[in-house]
Amino acid sequence: xxxxxxxxxxxxxxxxxxxxxxxxxxxxxxxxxxxxxxxxxxxxxxxxxxxxxxxxxxxxxxxxxxxxxxxxxxxxxxxxxxxxxxxxxxxxxxxxxxxxxxxxxxxxxxxxxxxxxxxxxxxxxxxxxxxxxxxxxxxxxxxxxxxxxxxxxxxxxxxxxxxxxxxxxxxxxxxxxxxxxxxxxxxxxxxxxxxxxxxxxxxxxxxxxxxxxxxxxxxxxxxxxxxxxxxxxxxxxxxxxxxxxxxxxxxxxxxxxxxxxxxxxxxxxxxxxxxxxxxxxxxxxxxxxxxxxxxxxxxxxxxxxxxxxxxxxxxxxxxxxxxxxxxxxxxxxxxxxxxxxxxxxxxxxxxxxxxxxxxxxxxxxxxxxxxxxxxxxxxx
Numbered sequence: 001x002x003x004x005x006x007x008x009x010x011x012x013x014x015x016x017x018x019x020x021x022x023x024x025x026x027x028x029x030x031x032x033x034x035x036x037x038x039x040x041x042x043x044x045x046x047x048x049x050x051x052x053x054x055x056x057x058x059x060x061x062x063x064x065x066x067x068x069x070x071x072x073x074x075x076x077x078x079x080x081x082x083x084x085x086x087x088x089x090x091x092x093x094x095x096x097x098x099x100x101x102x103x104x105x106x107x108x109x110x111x112x113x114x115x116x117x118x119x120x121x122x123x124x125x126x127x128x129x130x131x132x133x134x135x136x137x138x139x140x141x142x143x144x145x146x147x148x149x150x151x152x153x154x155x156x157x158x159x160x161x162x163x164x165x166x167x168x169x170x171x172x173x174x175x176x177x178x179x180x181x182x183x184x185x186x187x188x189x190x191x192x193x194x195x196x197x198x199x200x201x202x203x204x205x206x207x208x209x210x211x212x213x214x215x216x217x218x219x220x221x222x223x224x225x226x227x228x229x230x231x232x233x234x235x236x237x238x239x240x241x242x243x244x245x246x247x248x249x250x251x252x253x254x255x256x257x258x259x260x261x262x263x264x265x266x267x268x269x270x271x272x273x274x275x276x277x278x279x280x281x282x283x284x285x286x287x288x289x290x291x292x293x294x295x296x297x298x299x300x301x302x303x304x305x306x307x308x309x310x311x312x313x314x315x316x317x318x319x320x321x322x323x324x325x326x327x328x329x330x331x332x333x334x335x336x337x338x339x340x341x342x343x344x345x346x347x348x349x350x351x352x353x354x355x356x357x358x359x360x361x362x363x364x365x366x367x368x369x370x371x372x373x374x375x376x377x378x379x380x
Contacts, residue, residue: 007090008191012063018051019059027092040078063209064088072213101151108135109177110185124176145171205262248363264352269339271359290332298325309365
């Protein structure tokens with residue numbers, strides 16, 4: 001059961017054959033369907049070969065496999081999708097055509113960024129399947145639409161890109177990026193790409209990604225008593241109160257994977273872009289973006305606002321609506337814009353969590369308008 005690899009020295013590799021086989025299984029299922037497989041399918045394929053998930057995954061690290069918490073004490077949910085990084089794919093011998101096209105796609109994106117003139121101020125540069133096909137040219141790599149679509153699925157979660165969109169039926173796609181694509185302009189090999197990627201992520205994150213998945217017993221955290229119950233006399237500095245909440249599904253959808261791989265800046269940016277997109281959808285499409293869009297959507301004067309996300313009644317209604325307008329506008333100016341257009345600064349995990357909760361709150365307030373329209377039979 002020896003599985004080949006095309007990963008050059010200097011890129012991470014599994015520590016054993018079971019880990020190699022796990023990566024190979026994920027890649028095989030992915031290329032069959034052009035969708036990253038779920039845990040249940042992967043686990044069944046391992047079991048058919050007499051392998052245990054727990055043993056195989058502990059021969060890998062987050063630099064190879066996405067979608068898992070570094071602590072694999074608990075078995076993933078059956079429908080949990082797992083995907084490979086570029087290094088994970090490089091450990092699968094027949095990933096060569098996809099990786100060759102990936103190494104063309106990245107510098108092509110860097111060229112587009114250099115010459116980007118946004119059709120609407122603030123639009124991020126983007127690469128499409130048509131751009132990649134033009135870059136391939138008739139005398140270079142023979143690329144099919146299926147290979148191109150596989151390359152997009154591999155690249156969309158790499159740190160050099162900032163998300164994107166795709167249409168599986170038409171095999172069309174686009175990838176977004178910002179100025180952080182620039183260091184990749186002259187990438188010519190997998191090792192070149194991986195070294196630049198490590199520099200972009202920073203030493204701390206790179207080191208964490210190279211630690212093997214392992215089983216670690218969870219720490220016991222004692223929560224302080226609620227409702228003001230007195231702390232024990234001997235407690236000089238009680239633990240601060242902590243809370244947990246379930247993020248709005250539309251926020252979790254765009255932020256969860258990014259958060260778990262440590263891309264906190266990207267998770268926050270994606271969350272507030274999701275809020276912006278939903279506001280734009282609810283107002284029926286607008287030429288305005290960001291702060292201006294929120295002004296259009298929630299403005300209380302001169303007439304009633306296009307979107308009402310308040311719970312107050314009576315005299316407090318207008319005050320709350322105005323306050324919500326400021327919250328949405330502030331979210332765009334203070335949280336979305338710096339992460340979409342400014343330097344790629346790293347977010348602290350705790351603060352990123354707080355910003356994701358705020359994005360979730362805004363999204364739940366948009367549920368008020370959405371539910372009201374559904375009750376009236378008008379839809380979103």
